[in-house]
Amino acid sequence: MDRITAGEGQRQPSAVEQGRVRYRRTQNRRSVLISVGSTLVFAVLVWLALTASPGWEQVRASFFDPQVAWESLPTVLVGLWTNIQVLAIAVVGVAVLGSLLAIARTLRGPLFTPVRILAGAYTDIFRGVPLLLVLYLVGFGIPGLDIFGRMPAQFWGAIALVLCYSAYVAEVLRAGIEAVHPSQRLAARSLGLGYAKTLRLVVMPQAVRKVTPALMNDFVSMQKDVGLISVLGAVDAIRSAQILVASSYNFTPYVVAGVLFILLSLPMIRLTDWYSARARRREQIGGTV
Amino acid sequence: MTANEPVLRVEGVVKWYGEQPVLDGIDLDVARHEVVVLIGASGSGKSTLLKTVNLLERVDDGQIFLAGDDITDPRVNADRVRARIGVVFQHYNLFPHMSVLDNVTLAGRHVLGWSRPRAEARGRELLERIGLGDRAAEYPDRLSGGQQQRVAIARALATEPELLLLDEITSALDPQLVGEVLDLVGELKAAGSTILMATHEMSFARRVADRVVFLQNGRLVEQGTPEQIFDAPQHEETRRFLARLG
Numbered sequence: 001m002d003r004i005t006a007g008e009g010q011r012q013p014s015a016v017e018q019g020r021v022r023y024r025r026t027q028n029r030r031s032v033l034i035s036v037g038s039t040l041v042f043a044v045l046v047w048l049a050l051t052a053s054p055g056w057e058q059v060r061a062s063f064f065d066p067q068v069a070w071e072s073l074p075t076v077l078v079g080l081w082t083n084i085q086v087l088a089i090a091v092v093g094v095a096v097l098g099s100l101l102a103i104a105r106t107l108r109g110p111l112f113t114p115v116r117i118l119a120g121a122y123t124d125i126f127r128g129v130p131l132l133l134v135l136y137l138v139g140f141g142i143p144g145l146d147i148f149g150r151m152p153a154q155f156w157g158a159i160a161l162v163l164c165y166s167a168y169v170a171e172v173l174r175a176g177i178e179a180v181h182p183s184q185r186l187a188a189r190s191l192g193l194g195y196a197k198t199l200r201l202v203v204m205p206q207a208v209r210k211v212t213p214a215l216m217n218d219f220v221s222m223q224k225d226v227g228l229i230s231v232l233g234a235v236d237a238i239r240s241a242q243i244l245v246a247s248s249y250n251f252t253p254y255v256v257a258g259v260l261f262i263l264l265s266l267p268m269i270r271l272t273d274w275y276s277a278r279a280r281r282r283e284q285i286g287g288t289v
Numbered sequence: 290m291t292a293n294e295p296v297l298r299v300e301g302v303v304k305w306y307g308e309q310p311v312l313d314g315i316d317l318d319v320a321r322h323e324v325v326v327l328i329g330a331s332g333s334g335k336s337t338l339l340k341t342v343n344l345l346e347r348v349d350d351g352q353i354f355l356a357g358d359d360i361t362d363p364r365v366n367a368d369r370v371r372a373r374i375g376v377v378f379q380h381y382n383l384f385p386h387m388s389v390l391d392n393v394t395l396a397g398r399h400v401l402g403w404s405r406p407r408a409e410a411r412g413r414e415l416l417e418r419i420g421l422g423d424r425a426a427e428y429p430d431r432l433s434g435g436q437q438q439r440v441a442i443a444r445a446l447a448t449e450p451e452l453l454l455l456d457e458i459t460s461a462l463d464p465q466l467v468g469e470v471l472d473l474v475g476e477l478k479a480a481g482s483t484i485l486m487a488t489h490e491m492s493f494a495r496r497v498a499d500r501v502v503f504l505q506n507g508r509l510v511e512q513g514t515p516e517q518i519f520d521a522p523q524h525e526e527t528r529r530f531l532a533r534l535g
């Protein structure tokens with residue numbers, strides 16, 4: 001765009017170009033109208049089906065009560081803050097453990113065979129076990145060992161999240177590491193960088209950029225799975241909503257919690273799009289061998 | 290190191306890939322400030338020789354000395370040796386996630402342990418020298434192929450290497466970009482760099498080389514001044530290779 005600013009005022013497109021521009025404009029306008037129209041029709045149909053259903057009045061009263069929603073908001077928000085704190089800690093843990101596992105799986109040579117196998121077994125196991133189960137085992141099992149003293153439920157929740165998500169993230173990172181062209185390693189090594197520095201300064205940054213969308217997807221899914229720590233009794237958004245529901249017999253607080261979780265994830269989703277588009281432009285060169 | 294000791298001495302180097310000898314007893318010296326050009330058909334072992342010198346490939350026999358130090362000794366620290374040698378490949382292999390300046394300062398900061406100001410001063414000086422002083426903050430994908438290859442050369446020079454290895458650094462470039470890269474090599478020679486390079490650009494080899502080395506099937510067939518090799522080759526194989534090029 002910035003390239004054709006000079007003299008843009010005077011530029012007089014030919015009749016052919018004007019015709020093309022006119023045609024494209026009408027085409028665009030038509031597409032927009034069609035999509036807006038079909039969305040509206042669909043929304044109206046869903047609305048009609050919902051409100052015409054026999055139980056609608058009851059559902060609306062117990063799930064979408066504005067009064068209850070407004071009153072429950074502060075409590076659920078406080079709970080959500082707990083989720084955010086656990087999430088922040090777990091993300092750091094996942095970044096560290098996930099990277100270590102990924103690197104362990106890419107080590108070559110017979111010396112590292114045991115490390116490689118252990119890391120492989122770990123990722124296989126923790127990608128297979130349901131998070132809920134890990135939460136129970138970690139949250140109720142490990143405290144029973146009585147070696148860590150008394151830790152809050154949030155702590156065990158964070159541990160369980162780290163254990164599970166590290167396995168996913170390790171696999172994603174490993175794919176990224178393997179996607180960095182060998183010539184990049186070669187270039188780094190021939191500058192005199194050692195194995196670890198090559199990994200840290202050249203391979204990992206590129207690997208992470210290559211898999212940023214996948215990593216961010218994992219992050220978004222972690223953002224909602226952090227709500228599962230409520231099963232350990234941590235008073236988070238969901239648990240707070242549950243308490244409110246139990247005392248008022250109205251389910252609206254759950255909907256409030258749901259909406260808050262969606263709002264929490266939206267910035268991250270937008271950021272993912274923006275960031276990966278930018279990274280893609282940069283990655284288009286290099287390693288063409 | 291004594292004054293007349295070669296920067297690089299290759300003695301009886303042998304390299305096998307499987308059943309096939311790729312380097313079959315190579316002996317070669319490169320003196321200080323000398324530019325030695327390797328020529329030979331595709332597959333003759335030029336790249337392999339350069340890789341063994343940079344310890345990217347392990348030799349199967351023979352020895353390589355860098356300024357008198359046996360670098361094929363398994364006890365040497367390969368990373369230290371590589372830091373003393375600058376390498377530029379056919380494909381520029383710049384680090385795409387770093388600015389041009391960071392590409393050039395990486396080795397200084399993380400291999401030689403220079404402070405950031407010192408590495409950047411050196412980096413900017415080099416970028417100035419290759420005519421890209423104003424592009425320091427740019428990412429490599431914003432540069433042309435020729436500019437990228439010049440940055441790759443600057444990156445290789447950043448640690449003030451004793452020896453520069455260039456492996457067909459122009460063969461991935463559009464013809465009109467070849468000149469600017471070769472001109473830079475000419476300037477390096479004028480500034481006294483010691484260079485061992487492989488190339489298919491015979492006219493350039495003639496212009497810049499102090500000595501031309503012809504390899505065939507992993508053997509050093511013939512070496513001499515550009516005039517000797519290009520105008521009066523002694524060996525039948527050399528004559529045939531040059532005749533094929535036309």
Ligand SMILES: Nc1ncnc2c1ncn2[C@@H]1O[C@H](COP(=O)(O)OP(=O)(O)OP(=O)(O)O)[C@@H](O)[C@H]1O
Binds near residue numbers: 329330333336338457
């Ligand atoms: N990693 C490898 N594994 C097996 N064989 C290899 C390997 N690298 C090179 N070779 C073989 O070694 C021989 C020499 O290769 P080399 O790359 O040194 O040739 P070159 O002279 O650089 O050729 P070109 O002019 O095409 O670059 C070739 O026959 C090649 O097939």
Ligand SMILES: [Mg+2]
Binds near residue numbers: 335336457487
């Ligand atoms: Mg080659």
